[in-house]
Amino acid sequence: MTQDILFSPYQLSQDLILKNRIVMAPMSRCMATDNFIPTPEMADYYARRASTGLIITECTMISPTAQGYPNSPAIFNQEHVAGWKQVTQKVHENGGKIFAQLWHTGRVSHPIYLNGNKPLAPSAVALTGRVKRTDNLQYEEPKEMTPSDIQAVINDFAKAAKYAKEAGFDGVEIHAANGYLLDQFLHWDTNRRNDHWGQSPENMSRILFDVINAVKQQIQFVGVRLSPVAYLNIEHDERDKPVFDYVLEQLNQYDLAYVHTGMFDDSYQDHLQSTATHYIRQHYHGNVIACGGYNSESAREALLNNDADLVAIGRPLIANPDYVEKTRQNKNLTPYDVGMLNTLV
Numbered sequence: 070m071t072q073d074i075l076f077s078p079y080q081l082s083q084d085l086i087l088k089n090r091i092v093m094a095p096m097s098r099c100m101a102t103d104n105f106i107p108t109p110e111m112a113d114y115y116a117r118r119a120s121t122g123l124i125i126t127e128c129t130m131i132s133p134t135a136q137g138y139p140n141s142p143a144i145f146n147q148e149h150v151a152g153w154k155q156v157t158q159k160v161h162e163n164g165g166k167i168f169a170q171l172w173h174t175g176r177v178s179h180p181i182y183l184n185g186n187k188p189l190a191p192s193a194v195a196l197t198g199r200v201k202r203t204d205n206l207q208y209e210e211p212k213e214m215t216p217s218d219i220q221a222v223i224n225d226f227a228k229a230a231k232y233a234k235e236a237g238f239d240g241v242e243i244h245a246a247n248g249y250l251l252d253q254f255l256h257w258d259t260n261r262r263n264d265h266w267g268q269s270p271e272n273m274s275r276i277l278f279d280v281i282n283a284v285k286q287q288i289q290f291v292g293v294r295l296s297p298v299a300y301l302n303i304e305h306d307e308r309d310k311p312v313f314d315y316v317l318e319q320l321n322q323y324d325l326a327y328v329h330t331g332m333f334d335d336s337y338q339d340h341l342q343s344t345a346t347h348y349i350r351q352h353y354h355g356n357v358i359a360c361g362g363y364n365s366e367s368a369r370e371a372l373l374n375n376d377a378d379l380v381a382i383g384r385p386l387i388a389n390p391d392y393v394e395k396t397r398q399n400k401n402l403t404p405y406d407v408g409m410l411n412t413l414v
């Protein structure tokens with residue numbers, strides 16, 4: 070019998086072999102302490118999922134200016150490092166690998182999280198609507214970042230990567246997807262700058278490449294998550310595709326662990342004329358992680374079609390810590406329910 074591709078090992082890099090092709094997608098749980106320290110319960114939660122080939126943590130704040138939600142974990146001081154050490158140790162004891170997702174929310178924040186200061190963003194363009202996880206606060210106009218704000222964020226990504234290495238992570242993922250700060254630079258809706266960081270694909274992606282370079286100096290394995298489709302926290306603009314064509318082509322020159330699709334539903338997109346993952350694969354020649362609504366069958370298909378090398382699974386892994394074992398044995402999965410987000414099982 071031939072081996073099921075889902076459970077075949079994958080060499081992400083010469084020094085990093087994953088035991089199967091199933092990745093745990095990053096999923097924010099907002100269960101860290103009020104000082105953003107990962108808890109022992111979080112360590113157990115991740116360790117229970119160590120049978121996946123790779124775990125990518127929930128988004129993790131790189132600095133106090135990065136916050137946009139209550140009780141997100143962070144990685145900008147030694148207490149955070151100590152908290153994350155418990156997580157990485159338990160995952161490693163159970164035979165898993167784990168990357169930290171490094172994150173800045175940009176305009177998807179509110180002064181209540183920032184000591185009364187305005188959120189930082191490429192341009193002073195507010196997100197409309199209610200601030201998530203609050204009763205009635207509305208998003209407000211962010212502050213257009215100055216060149217020194219931009220440099221500070223690049224430095225904060227690098228420091229966070231250094232802390233991640235100290236905390237025992239196998240690598241980091243730079244969160245440049247889902248409408249957060251780095252993604253805000255990559256889309257025309259949110260980037261209206263007229264300087265060195267706006268108005269052209271090269272300028273709009275400058276901060277991303279500066280962050281990658283700075284982070285690579287701190288830790289060997291670096292992945293990048295991208296949303297070529299504006300689907301969350303950002304409006305679509307016809308000029309976005311050339312930005313992502315450029316970004317993906319340029320990424321070929323970087324020694325990255327992978328590029329990861331940032332989507333909730335990786336279905337056909339008219340303006341890309343393919344799924345987001347297929348589009349990434351066409352332009353980027355390194356490892357690709359598909360994500361967004363995959364089940365074991367569609368995951369297998371994406372691997373066999375060579376659309377992706379790995380497939381990230383999100384909600385089904387919240388509902389089924391033993392997703393890998395159940396899938397291997399063809400057992401029924403527990404359906405995901407949003408109520409499951411109330412506890413760390």
Ligand SMILES: Cc1cc2nc3c(=O)[nH]c(=O)nc-3n(C[C@H](O)[C@H](O)[C@H](O)COP(=O)(O)O)c2cc1C
Pocket residue numbers: 094095096097098126127128170244246247294331332333334360361362363381382383384385410
């Ligand atoms: C509760 C929840 C929290 C999420 N938090 C994050 C996050 O922290 N970082 C991120 O990049 N994506 C986040 N996502 C998106 C997932 O990584 C993934 O793209 C999405 O769930 C689609 O995959 P799925 O259909 O397998 O669930 C989150 C999704 C859910 C359901």
